[in-house]
Amino acid sequence: MSTSRARAKTVTRSWQPVTEVERELMEAVGRGDNKGCLRVLAGADLVGYVAKDQVDAGGDAPWRSISSGCLIVRTVGERLPRRPGTVAVRTSLDTLARGWADPRLALLVNPGTPVEMYLTARPRDLLRWKRLSKKATRGVPKNERPMRLLTKATGPLSGPLAHGLGCGALLAVTNGVMWNDLDDVYDDYEQDRQLLRDLWGTTTARDWQENMDTLLAAENSPAEPEFALRVRARLTRAWGVPPAHEDWRHACTxxxxxxxxxxxxxAEVQRVIGRVLAYEARFRADGLLPAGGVVRSAVAYDYGRGVNFARWGFSARLCGADVAQAAIVRAGALSREHYASWAEFSAGYALGRLLRFDGDEFGDWYASVLRPHRMLMEDTSGPWRSIPWEE
Structure with a gap:
């Protein structure tokens, strides 16, 4: 028989489950349900720690989280405070099972908390971890998380910073990470560094600041869509209603x-107008826009990415917390200047993202904006139902 043991500790008044994962673990511990604890862990991100200088040098760095015969990991809500010489590495029960080299080691999860769990790691245990992980991640592409609306109970929930983080929530939901977390990592230190390097050409604090400034100026996305949308918005203000399609096209010319x-x-602007009209028709059919609605502006895409770019930069240690927070608050303020509601912001973000990447296919890229939009508009625990758009 494999051994898994949740160690129910006294819950102090200062401790609370930070995310849904810790809440589910606490409930399983309260029931004495060790199998239930293991099922929760099988679908959760786990975090260990390695030396930063060794990661920066390249190659695999040995884990520092080994003590008293145990490899120590934590769920994301129980990550340790940021430390200069140590960085987080994300893993999973399945990844650990596939790379486990020493059956004498045990796995200790969330030590010193009310949701501490001790797992032996013999060959039959590892097979069980793999089996449960396969069930927990069924239907999710390899190396991706399921889309989820995750709220950090101890994170910002009101005020300008929370509003700004809410503007980044569409991408956070798509990536399956907490929308209101501004802690040590977004994904993990190495993967966030790699994302910034490979997709943004960003490896230094100066690179990060230049890209951040471009996003906040709404100058990262192609100019043609915003030009066309501004012409239509000007006509709408003058006429009181959106112009007919041909009037819009003629005004752009x-x-x-x-x-x-x-x-x-x-020619390019006319092509973009045709794409915008097609997406808006689909948006109205799927509830991203109301009947007769149009997209006010697509700058939400740069602002929404800007919020996450700030979080990536902080995780990769290319900026400090105060700089990242200021950028996020600024993105939220700019979003309020351009849109009148979360729904309007979402439609603008969706259009900007789809014009950039979808290629008029209405496929996975389209699902990556429609599903998070619906989650955020419907879930009363999320930012769009709990944080007012207007200050």
Whole structure:
């Protein structure tokens, strides 16, 4: 028989389950349900710690989280405070099972907390971890998390910082991470560094600040969609209703003529207008827009990514907490200037993301905005139902 043991400790008044994972573990511990604890862990992110300088040097760094015959991991809500020489590495029960080298070691989860769990790691235990992990992640692509709306109970829940983090919630839900966490990691230190390096060309604090400034200026995305949307918004203000499609197209051509833009610019804007109209029709059918609604602006995509870019930069230690928080608050304030509600913001974000990546396929990229939109608009525990758009 394999051994798993949840050690029920006295719950102090200062301790509370930080995320849904810790809450589910606490409930299983309260029932004396060791199998239930293991099922929760099988679907959860786990975190260990390694030396930062060894990660920076490249290659695998040995875990520092080994003590008294145990490899120590923590669920994300029980991560340790940030330490200069040590960084977090994300893992899972399945990953640990596949790489476990020493059957004499045990696994200790969340030591010193009311949701502490001790697991032996003999070959039959590892097979069980793999089996439960496969069930927990069924239907989820390898190396990805399921889309989830996760709230950190001890994170910002009101005020400008919470509002700004809420503007990044669409991408946080897509990535399956907590929307209101501004702690040591987003994913983990090494993976966040790799994301910034490979997708953003960002390896230094200066790189990060330049990209952050570009996002907050809404200048990271292509210019043509925003140009066309601004022309339509100007006509809408003047006429009181959105213009007919042909009037919008003609007004864009005239505006480009006034700017002495080349014919190729008009051709591109006309192509973008056709794409925008197709996406808006689908948005109305799926509830991303109300009947007759149109997208006000697509700058939400840069602002929403800017919130997460700030979190990645803080995780990768390219900026401090105060700088990251200021950028997030600024992104929230800019979003309020351009939109009148969470729903409007969401439609703008969705359009910006889809114009950039979807290729008019209405496939996985489309699902990556529609599902998080619905979760955030419907879940009363999430930021869009608990944080007012207006201050």
């Amino acid at each position: 005239e505006a480009l003529d006034e700017l002495s833009a080349p014919p190729s610019a008009d």
